[in-house]
Amino acid sequence: MKRNKYIMLGVVLLVTLTMARNTEGGITAVFKQEEPMPTETGAKAGLLAPPFSLTGLDGKTYSVGGTKEKATFVSFWASWCDPCKQEAPELNKLAEKYKDKMDLYGVNVTSYDKLKDAKAFVDEYKLTFPIPLDEKGTVYALYNGMAFPTNVLIDSRGVIQEIVLGIMPEKELEKKIKKLIAN
Template sequence: MKKNVTAMLLALGLVALAVFQLGETNKEAEASAGYAKEMVYNKPVPSFTLQGLDGKQYAIGGEREKPVMINFWASWCGPCQEEAPALKSVYDKYGDRFDLYAVNVTRQDRMADVQAFVKQNGFSFPILLDKEGKTAEMYRVLFVPTSFLIDRHGKLQEVIHVLPPDQLEKRIQRLIQS
């Protein structure tokens, strides 16, 4: 009986060790791939590079001249349509003092719809294409729209969703002053 208990405890210990090591391996893989376990305020956000609708490459992350708003959206999203005029308005007003990158979750969208949405809303800021959805995964985006306000040092200041235009403007003003 003692032999069975000892063998059982040894087996459970080995299983626990294997599970722990597997978890650590996954954490290391996520960290090396740039995945954040969670988005933490006042901590650096993951870096990424995406192609824009204009064909240019855009790199996000680290120190920059201006703070940035990264807005994840899709053309089929009702709240994204609701938010679009406010995004255009704050960018038209403050675009010289902050960057705005609208990241289309293209894996869940159609390119013709993306182009029509951008044209219909008169967006003049860069539209980035997350064709595989990896950037949205990296930022832990659960639904659209989701926006990340990031200071000049590449640190997360706030995560927001659809706000009334005056509230969005206040958040952008605060970001610019940070």
């Protein structure tokens, strides 16, 4: 009989440890519920990222869209863009730091740029992440691009979590990346 009391006490303790009290005094489970997958595609947070494939400066094909093992960060840029020049070294550091958890693609919108200038930019800033070329500007248009840089944060399920127009301080951008890869 005493043994049953100890077993029951252990079960109650275990259940209590897996529950937490909310601010109103009720009990809330600690388990995280998965958000339902969106079914709509579009260039907006909460929607599936529009899929695309582009050829990079290295001749390889890079694809975005659908479920992946890692999160994806897409930065649309042009070589003449001063904010892009400011952001390039930061993106290089972040791409290296999070390479195991996130793919970073620096999409050069070549329709607004010159290929030789894009290559010079990559050399000058010693960019180590893939540089796909959007030669006709169709992918930039697909993502409703309206400023350089335009950064798109896509989780591993292929859902856009955020679109950032322009640059932001490195620490703030890194905070957004940490949140992205935690999903």
